[in-house]
Amino acid sequence: MNLAIQIGTLRMQNPVTVASGTFGYGAEYARLIDVNQLGAVTVKGIRLNPVPGNPTPRTAEVTGGMLNAIGLQGPGVDGFIKKYWPFLRDLKVPTIINIWGTTVEEYAEVARRFDGLGGVGALELNVSCPNIKEGGAQFGTDCTLLAQVVAACRKATTLPLITKMSPNVPNIAPLARAAEAEGSDALAVTNSFPAMAIDIHTRKPKLANITGGLTGPAIKPIAVKLVWEAAKAVKIPIIGMGGIQCADDAIEFLMAGATAVAVGTANFYEPQTALQVIAGIRAFMEQKKIADVREITGSVVVKK
Amino acid sequence: MLELTVQIIANERDTDSYFRLVVRAPQIAPLIQPGQFAHVRILPMKDALLRRPFSIFQATADTFSILYKTVGKGTEVLARMRAGDELSVIAPLGHGFTVPPAGGETPLLVAGGYGMAAMFLLAQRSPQKGIVFVGGRRRVDILCEREFAAIGWEVRSATEDGSHGEQGLVTAPLTRELQKRLPGRKIFACGPTPMLKAVGRLADEFALPAELSMDEHMCCGVGTCLACVIPVQSGAGWEYQRTCTEGPVFDSRQIVWEVVK
Numbered sequence: 169m170n171l172a173i174q175i176g177t178l179r180m181q182n183p184v185t186v187a188s189g190t191f192g193y194g195a196e197y198a199r200l201i202d203v204n205q206l207g208a209v210t211v212k213g214i215r216l217n218p219v220p221g222n223p224t225p226r227t228a229e230v231t232g233g234m235l236n237a238i239g240l241q242g243p244g245v246d247g248f249i250k251k252y253w254p255f256l257r258d259l260k261v262p263t264i265i266n267i268w269g270t271t272v273e274e275y276a277e278v279a280r281r282f283d284g285l286g287g288v289g290a291l292e293l294n295v296s297c298p299n300i301k302e303g304g305a306q307f308g309t310d311c312t313l314l315a316q317v318v319a320a321c322r323k324a325t326t327l328p329l330i331t332k333m334s335p336n337v338p339n340i341a342p343l344a345r346a347a348e349a350e351g352s353d354a355l356a357v358t359n360s361f362p363a364m365a366i367d368i369h370t371r372k373p374k375l376a377n378i379t380g381g382l383t384g385p386a387i388k389p390i391a392v393k394l395v396w397e398a399a400k401a402v403k404i405p406i407i408g409m410g411g412i413q414c415a416d417d418a419i420e421f422l423m424a425g426a427t428a429v430a431v432g433t434a435n436f437y438e439p440q441t442a443l444q445v446i447a448g449i450r451a452f453m454e455q456k457k458i459a460d461v462r463e464i465t466g467s468v469v470v471k472k
Numbered sequence: 473m474l475e476l477t478v479q480i481i482a483n484e485r486d487t488d489s490y491f492r493l494v495v496r497a498p499q500i501a502p503l504i505q506p507g508q509f510a511h512v513r514i515l516p517m518k519d520a521l522l523r524r525p526f527s528i529f530q531a532t533a534d535t536f537s538i539l540y541k542t543v544g545k546g547t548e549v550l551a552r553m554r555a556g557d558e559l560s561v562i563a564p565l566g567h568g569f570t571v572p573p574a575g576g577e578t579p580l581l582v583a584g585g586y587g588m589a590a591m592f593l594l595a596q597r598s599p600q601k602g603i604v605f606v607g608g609r610r611r612v613d614i615l616c617e618r619e620f621a622a623i624g625w626e627v628r629s630a631t632e633d634g635s636h637g638e639q640g641l642v643t644a645p646l647t648r649e650l651q652k653r654l655p656g657r658k659i660f661a662c663g664p665t666p667m668l669k670a671v672g673r674l675a676d677e678f679a680l681p682a683e684l685s686m687d688e689h690m691c692c693g694v695g696t697c698l699a700c701v702i703p704v705q706s707g708a709g710w711e712y713q714r715t716c717t718e719g720p721v722f723d724s725r726q727i728v729w730e731v732v733k
Binding site (some may be wrong): 221275433437440 | 473474475517520521522523560562689691692695697699702711712717
């Protein structure tokens, strides 16, 4: 039975990674799960310089999910390499580094820095964070800007590039095609959905940032549809994510057209989820006599 | 830190809306340090998914307990669970209180409401007995006085409505004690943020060290999500640090109160 998949030069032993921002820098969960059983580790977004992040409260629980507005707190490229890279470099599984910037040039510079580091599995371009004022989602919702970011990073590195798409667009197809045309090796679909919650007793927003990104099982059906639409638009592989809690959820994403999947918010409440998803995909393949996980990708049956 | 499914041994009402929950956890219990917490997944809840953090109240060789107040969806479901039911816990978590060394500082403990529970292990494991100051709105908010008295600690309580102990805030009896200016003392506190801020200010005023257990919205509990941060001094400025990992207990002088919400 084959569970391995390939994204550009990135080889994953199984199609399951974790969503950026839900798994820290890998080491935090290593005491609770065997990180080497994942397909890849995807780390929290890094820009060139350290980022303090947003005021608190940064998260709020909602029915079937949560809102977050962390504000991409992070150590910057140098801090990441010093503090977190030694652990990740020594893992048996590849690391996908999520990167971002406030300008096209910054994206390219961060990509260049990680290209020079050696041993990085892939770079994920975060063009879809809803919680920062500059950069982030503005690049992911405008075809021209998105094309510029992907093209600049493509010039800066030979590492596989995964463009993390915003869900907050009327039609994902043109953006997906723009990323593909500029040399993105894969798409990550999708990021969190802009959302809001109010405490009715204090009449204040539950997040200090007022709005945040909705994640968790509540978004899963919308994310599955976005994967399906993106998969019809491009030939490059897609990493599907949004509310995956179990193998059945992951298989839905694969059938919609994803080559791999990422477990996100579920890591926060059940750190074993990603490993359970891997075991569940294997069990499903045994039961359905599927020899290669890649046969599941795009296998949804849609009558014309 | 371990993630385990544990069985509830007891889950009984303490006073009013406060409950005491005991679980059997022989692998976790011996690891627990004062001021640490357990991150609990209330398994019957299917639409409210996140774990809830609870300070650990007591620990034996094979059990630990928490003392909680029903404040929302999670704790209301938890209060209906019975002996034999199961919970998923990740514990022990966080950086707790420094247990005073033998012959070291005399501890002064300050607690607000269920913050009292987070201080019991510290009192129990401290070689020096001290005084615990506890405050709450009403009589029912003053918890586990008996447990502290049973291990030889002096308890001084204050309630806002005067229904138990002296009337007013816990900082009043604490201030009077500090005015004695006895040397070699140290303050430890857990409670609502305004109380902690007031205790931090008193510690400054009387030039005493203070360890404060800080409370902030928590999500993953293990340091990945960066939800539960507070502003802490760093170099010339400050940075956000995690109450789940660098905390919940911080040196009060390190906390940048102007930025704390």
